Amino acid sequence: MTRSTQGKVPAVVLLGAVLMFPHLARGEESSRSPAVGREYRSPICVVASPDGETVYVSDRTGGSLVILDAAEMTKRGEIALHGQPRGLALSADGSTLYVAEHGAGSVAVIDTKSREVVSRIGVGKWPTSLVTADNTKRLYVGNQDSNSISVIDLGQRPAAAIKQIPVVREPSCLAATPDEQFIVAANLLPLGRGTDPTLSAALSIIDARSLETAATVKLPPGATMVAGVCISPDGKWAYVVHGLGRFNMPITQLEHGWVNTNALSIVDIANGSRLATLLLDDLTQGAADPNSIVCSHDGNRLWISHAGVHEISLIEIGLIHELLHGNAPLQSPALKAGSGANIWTQIQQDRGKIADLENDLTALFIAGAIRRTSSGGTGPRGLALSANGQHLFVANYYSGAVAVLRADTGKLQGTISLGPQPEPNAARRGEIIFHDATHAFQRWHSCASCHANEGRVDGLRWDFLGDGIGNPKDTLSLVHFDKTEPMNRRATMASARDCAKGGLESTNMLASTEQDVNDLFAYLTSLRPLPSPHLTPDGKLTKAAERGKALFEGRANCLRCHPAPYFTDKKMHNVGVLSENEPDGRYDTPSLLEAYRTAPYLHDGRALTLKDVLTVENQRKQHGKTDALTDREIDDLAAYLLSL
Ligand code: HEC
Ligand code: HEC
Incomplete structure (x- = not known):
């Protein structure tokens, strides 16, 4: 077996993962998924205060904002919020914290001194991610329900939305350039026909002066589950993590990223163009479901959480830029005298070869530019770097805790619990299995890599073999799948339970226990449709x-x-x-x-x-x-x- 998969590689895989989104404001009990009872602690996003003392964490199922003491590594307090708290943004001076209240249609404005919600700003029903622009007194909010960005004028009293800018589909993460000139929005899913072989998700780049879309940058074909984006300190590059599904190929094997791979794309913001896409997986160890990404203060390193494999990767992005420019430092192992031909030496001779990186499972590894370590918990999502750059805070969703890692080595320094975590019931255990790629052969993907947003779709189609070859099928949502037997578009299975079991065995290819199947089934049957955002505010038909x-x-x-x-x-x-x-x-x-x-x-x-x-x-x-x-x-x- 060669170390490289250059050439036409395959396919791919999966997508990253996971973001889930559901849900609703408090009070809408009937539509709340029983799988995510409020008693579980599920930290999802995290920010660190500029004075280095405090870490703020949104708890999606606990419905609160949790305040942690960074030095003591203890919990300091908690503020109950509306809906399902998601994205966080802190003003530059640390005095005001904004929290997206997904399902409640608001952003909670918190005074970090008094620890009180001082006001709420109305946005879309499902706000996901937010970013502040302090000099221009703006807050930008991604609305998953209306596929748009709300622009909030913070100078106005009360602060209010001044514009809604359409983006492609389900904005999942926003970032602003340091000069506040551009806002970059990751669109979670592709929007296009399954019959288009170049179907892919895109980044939306917004010009903050005109408040118009300056560019829509397509990611490579099969890009989906675009969960995280960050911007280099010089404002030049957007780094975005996503799944890269090889959806044009039949699913005949999982090996070597044949179905799903997991990627980092580098986008030139001012040019509105993509420089390169690099795979985060190793040849035999997928890095399923990349979720969040942060950049070091000097711009030389990136940290990425991988929700499906419970890992953090540390990327030497400074070195990668050197290699992409063909002028790598001599000490780079990839280019040392005596090393054979590889993607980097090819790029040195021909920059056109940069395009091959998206099929190369070895590039980051042979360059010595990636290290993967444990996330210190289960299902890592949000990441934050401490103000001094020494610590990385990791929101481990299913552990109900934030892990503190040394930024340079990834060594675990401690974990901070958000509160007592009840023993998971069958549905929560099933939810964990559904989002866990370590059950899958070589860990290329989890169920959630294709069934995004808690059992919904990835916007792609796939050619499974159960109904023959050469007849790809659009991914199905699993909501009420047990009420809609038979299963699959061609009714290839009669029973929902057999289908869940079949999914575990054929898609993930690892023998499952009876209990795994029962748990998975309990989770899937707990999923409920969410009221459509196209209903009137009081839930009626227009x-x-x-x-x-x-x-x-x-x-x-x-x-x-x-x-x-x-x-x-x-x-x-x-x-x-x-x-x-x-x-x-x-x-x-x-x-x-x-x-x-x-x-x-x-x-x-x-x-x-x-x-x-x-x-x-x-x-x-x-x-x-x-x-x-x-x-x-x-x-x-x-x-x-x-x-x-
Ligand atoms: C590579 C992408 C992919 C992965 C990974 C994946 N699925 Fe699917 N799933 C699909 C597609 C595509 C379909 C539609 C297939 C068809 O219609 O023939 C589907 C259909 C299903 C169905 C049938 C739904 C219905 O209403 O008929 C179930 C159940 C299901 N998947 C469960 C799972 C489970 C459980 C996992 C994880 C063990 C999983 N899937 C992993 C893509 C995927
Ligand atoms: C004779 C039965 C039948 C009737 C009548 C019918 N449908 Fe369908 N519908 C189907 C079948 C079968 C499919 C799946 C076709 C496919 O996958 O290619 C489908 C697919 C759809 C889809 C696509 C859903 C998806 O997720 O892919 C929509 C939307 C839909 N129908 C709406 C309608 C509307 C609106 C009407 C009335 C104008 C209607 N259907 C009448 C059987 C029917």
Whole structure:
């Protein structure tokens, strides 16, 4: 076996992971997933104060902000918040902390001295990540529900949104250049047709002066689960971590990143272009589900959390830039006299070879530019570097604790618990399995690498072998999967439980115990659809959606195959959406629940929008009665589908 996988490598894999997002404001008990009971402690984001004394942590399932003493490594206090606390941003002087209240539609403004919520700023329903720009008195907030960035003017009293800027899809993480001229937003999932072989997620770069999108930078084909981004101290580079799925290849093996790999992309912010994408995996040890990334104060190092494998990687990014420019320092092991031809020596001769890095599982390792260490807990998500650069704080989601690592060596200095962590019940154990790539052969991916956002979709399609080869299927959401048997688009399995077990065995390829299967099943069956962001603020259908509902149930004849409450008759039909290798055209009627977040549509992902399903992809007129509908009626029907 050679040390390199240059050439056409394969494929890939998975995506990073994990971000989950669900949920709702307190009070909306009915829609809260029982899998994430509020009693569990689940630290998700973390920031360190500029004076080095305090660390703030958002606890997603605990519903609070937890305040930790960095030196004593103890918990100092806690503030109850609304919804599910997610992203954090601290003003430059450390006096004000902003917390995204996912599901509650607000940002909590906390006075760090008095430790009180002093106000709330209304944003999208599902704010994820935020970043402050102190000199220009702005706060930028990523809204997962409306695929947009809210721009908040902090100079105004009360602070309020002055603009909403559309981005691509589910902004998961934001960063600002030090001069506050550009805001970079990571879009979690790709938005495009599954039939497009170049389908990929993108970074949105916003010009903070015009408040318009300056560039949308596509990541390499198969990029998805774009969970984290940070910016170099000179403001030149955005470093973004993501999964890189080899979705154009059949899933015949997991080895060597054939299905999913995990990557770091380097983007030139001012140029709006991608310099390079490097794989974080080793040849036989995947680095599943990269989640967060931070940069050292001098710009020479990066730290990345890998939620699926419970590791942190330390990247010598200064060295990588040297190598990319072809002028690596002589002491670099990759270029020492006597070392054979490798990707770096090739790049020295031909910078065009930089493009091959996204297929090379050895580049970072032979350059001595990556080290991976334990995260000091389970399911690491958020990262923060201490003000003096000596410590790295790691939010270990399933441990309910923040680990303190030495930044230079990764050595564990201690852990700070957010509070008592109850023994996990079956659903929480299943949730942990679902997000754990160490169960998978060579740890390339977890279930969550493809089923993002707690069992939903990755925006890609995959060619599994269970229904033959050469007939890729758009990833299915698992919400209520037990209520919509048979399983998979071609109904290749009758029972949901067998399918969960099959998933563990075939996708992850490791023998599972009976208890693992039971736990996984308990988790998956606990998932509940979230109320659509397209409903009115009081949870009702809009007027257009009302009209669409009447058509759905009446003239358009959709109800026949998509009856409530799960919007499927659980049967196979040929609705005229034909694929070459499946001439019978028969597919299991999919549930339409949460259709607002599962694009693209139809078995192979050929339809980008719900309207496309009813129009351009219904040329044979076998899919409901849509030909007699006016354009406005089609729009009304699509509005109803977005509300489910
Ligand atoms: C490489 C991406 C990928 C990974 C990893 C993955 N899945 Fe899937 N999953 C899919 C796709 C694509 C489908 C749709 C397949 C089809 O329609 O034939 C699917 C379908 C399913 C279904 C059927 C849903 C239904 O309603 O019919 C279940 C259940 C499921 N996956 C569970 C899991 C579990 C559990 C894991 C982890 C052990 C997992 N998946 C890992 C991509 C993935
Ligand atoms: C004869 C049964 C039948 C009728 C009637 C029907 N559908 Fe479907 N629907 C299906 C099947 C089967 C699929 C899956 C087709 C595929 O995957 O290629 C589907 C897929 C869909 C999808 C894509 C969902 C996804 O996640 O990929 C949407 C949206 C949809 N139907 C909406 C409608 C609407 C709206 C109507 C009424 C105008 C309607 N359907 C009428 C059987 C039906």
